[in-house]
Amino acid sequence: MERFYVFYACLAVYGAAFAIGPVLALTEGSAGLPIILGSIAGVGLILASVYEMSTGSPSDFEIGDLGFWAVVLGAVGVLSVQVSTSL
Secondary structure, rough: OOOOHHHHHHHHHHHHHHHHHHHHHHOOOOOOHHHHHHHHHHHHHHHHHHHHHHHHHHHOOOOOOHOOOOOOOOHHHHHHHHHHHOO
């Protein structure tokens, strides 16, 4: 699997984990600046990642090992925290 797709999929997963709480709070009727900004940021990160995966070129993708693994491990960490707090 190419690093291009792994990188942007991890960013989309991070955006989903970031947006789930605020979007659920908005649907329940809660509204506030942090909730609105969190939902916009999370959904925006998802949309930007999907757009980049669909229009970007894997051959033009360049990122260092540190940046790549920081995003991958960050997404894994955010997911593990989300799962552990929902149990």
